[in-house]
Amino acid sequence: MIEPSVIEAENARAKADLRADYAALGEHLDRRGIDIDAIKTRVAAYGIAVPSWGVGTGGTRFARFPGPGEPRDIFDKLEDCAVIHRLGCATPSVSLHIPWDRQPAADLKSKAQEVGLTFDAMNSNTFQDHEGQAQSYKFGSLSHTDPATRAQAVEHNLECIEIGRAIGSKALTVWVGDGSNFPGQVHFTRQFERYLDAAKQIYAALPDDWRLFSEHKMYEPAFYSTVVQDWGTNLMIAQELGDKAHCLVDLGHHAPNVNIEMIVARLIHAGKLGGFHFNDSKYGDDDLDTAAIDPFRLFLVFNELVDAEDTPGFDPAHMLDQSHNVTDPIESLMTSANEVRRAYAQALLVDRAALAGFQQENDAMMAAQCLKRAFRTDVEPILAMARLEQGGAIDPVATFRAAGYRARVAQERPAVSGAGGGIV
Numbered sequence: 001m002i003e004p005s006v007i008e009a010e011n012a013r014a015k016a017d018l019r020a021d022y023a024a025l026g027e028h029l030d031r032r033g034i035d036i037d038a039i040k041t042r043v044a045a046y047g048i049a050v051p052s053w054g055v056g057t058g059g060t061r062f063a064r065f066p067g068p069g070e071p072r073d074i075f076d077k078l079e080d081c082a083v084i085h086r087l088g089c090a091t092p093s094v095s096l097h098i099p100w101d102r103q104p105a106a107d108l109k110s111k112a113q114e115v116g117l118t119f120d121a122m123n124s125n126t127f128q129d130h131e132g133q134a135q136s137y138k139f140g141s142l143s144h145t146d147p148a149t150r151a152q153a154v155e156h157n158l159e160c161i162e163i164g165r166a167i168g169s170k171a172l173t174v175w176v177g178d179g180s181n182f183p184g185q186v187h188f189t190r191q192f193e194r195y196l197d198a199a200k201q202i203y204a205a206l207p208d209d210w211r212l213f214s215e216h217k218m219y220e221p222a223f224y225s226t227v228v229q230d231w232g233t234n235l236m237i238a239q240e241l242g243d244k245a246h247c248l249v250d251l252g253h254h255a256p257n258v259n260i261e262m263i264v265a266r267l268i269h270a271g272k273l274g275g276f277h278f279n280d281s282k283y284g285d286d287d288l289d290t291a292a293i294d295p296f297r298l299f300l301v302f303n304e305l306v307d308a309e310d311t312p313g314f315d316p317a318h319m320l321d322q323s324h325n326v327t328d329p330i331e332s333l334m335t336s337a338n339e340v341r342r343a344y345a346q347a348l349l350v351d352r353a354a355l356a357g358f359q360q361e362n363d364a365m366m367a368a369q370c371l372k373r374a375f376r377t378d379v380e381p382i383l384a385m386a387r388l389e390q391g392g393a394i395d396p397v398a399t400f401r402a403a404g405y406r407a408r409v410a411q412e413r414p415a416v417s418g419a420g421g422g423i424v
């Protein structure tokens with residue numbers, strides 16, 4: 001899909017500069033007592049899952065403007081995901097969305113093997129109606145007042161688990177659009193009880209080596225209340241369901257200015273941090289590219305994650321969850337995965353012993369400077385060297401453009417004026 005000769009030619013142009021930059025950064029970090037190669041090794045091992053729906057152009061409530069060469073189905077999507085991993089080397093797995101990606105498991109598996117990818121968490125969809133289904137989700141799914149609708153939503157989640165089992169997935173992410181638009185429309189407590197009852201039925205069908213991720217979201221598509229509105233409710237759910245249930249944190253699913261890194265710390269303390277949907281936002285659930293708006297916040301989240309790395313059983317899942325409205329989705333996803341790795345690398349540079357000392361002494365200024373010193377360090381040579389050594393591109397976007405992939409697939413894939421982005 002990408003000619004190796006194109007990668008080699010692009011890398012050849014940038015290799016000498018990269019080696020010089022890497023050596024200079026190595027010398028600088030050595031003075032701080034940090035082994036640059038050790039950081040690079042950890043970064044290289046850090047994978048982030050790509051959502052299958054992310055490789056299509058997203059949309060807003062107003063319109064969707066598809067780009068050329070939009071993937072037609074999950075098999076096209078897997079090829080696009082393979083390009084992202086081929087150049088960026090940070091995204092070895094894909095997260096499927098059912099029913100959008102519903103295809104025979106054997107075909108999914110063989111395509112993934114062909115392009116060198118594996119499958120991450122399964123995502124169920126009970127926030128829209130699908131062709132041929134008996135009950136409507138207009139007024140909710142797992143928390144619906146009608147038991148038949150709840151049963152249908154449970155059944156759909158069980159199907160997601162079955163497909164996931166067949167293709168090697170190990171987790172189910174449950175996000176529902178359930179909530180209300182008017183005060184008085186729903187009984188908060190009864191609705192939550194119905195949700196819990198349905199979620200327990202899904203949890204009961206979960207294989208022993210699987211995890212269930214519940215995802216909170218403050219609003220949208222319901223605009224007055226949502227049944228899993230914040231991390232407190234999410235934690236209640238995970239605790240009530242059992243050991244295999246964990247909380248997923250989507251960075252865009254909070255009110256503006258909420259201290260997300262502190263939520264992360266609390267979920268770690270409770271042993272219930274399941275993982276992330278990475279994206280960025282300015283106002284709401286904007287689903288903008290990761291670190292496009294607030295890279296410092298992403299760094300602070302990773303500061304908590306690195307701090308907790310040695311906690312027994314600590315294994316959060318990392319996935320991108322973005323809507324690409326004005327960029328080529330492949331370019332955005334490669335760039336965003338690199339931003340996740342950047343935040344991880346910066347967090348690895350934090351002098352934790354020094355920070356603990358400053359905290360103990362209540363030296364607020366030095367504690368803040370300790371974090372800022374790590375955040376200010378330009379770790380791009382580490383990220384680029386990791387890609388180069390893994391066979392990827394020093395500059396993934398430039399190499400992607402030089403390879404002409406988008407123009408090539410645009411000839412095979414007819415132009416579409418498709419449906420909504422369906423981003424949660």
Ligand SMILES: [Mn+2]
Binds near residue numbers: 250
């Ligand atoms: Mn999400």
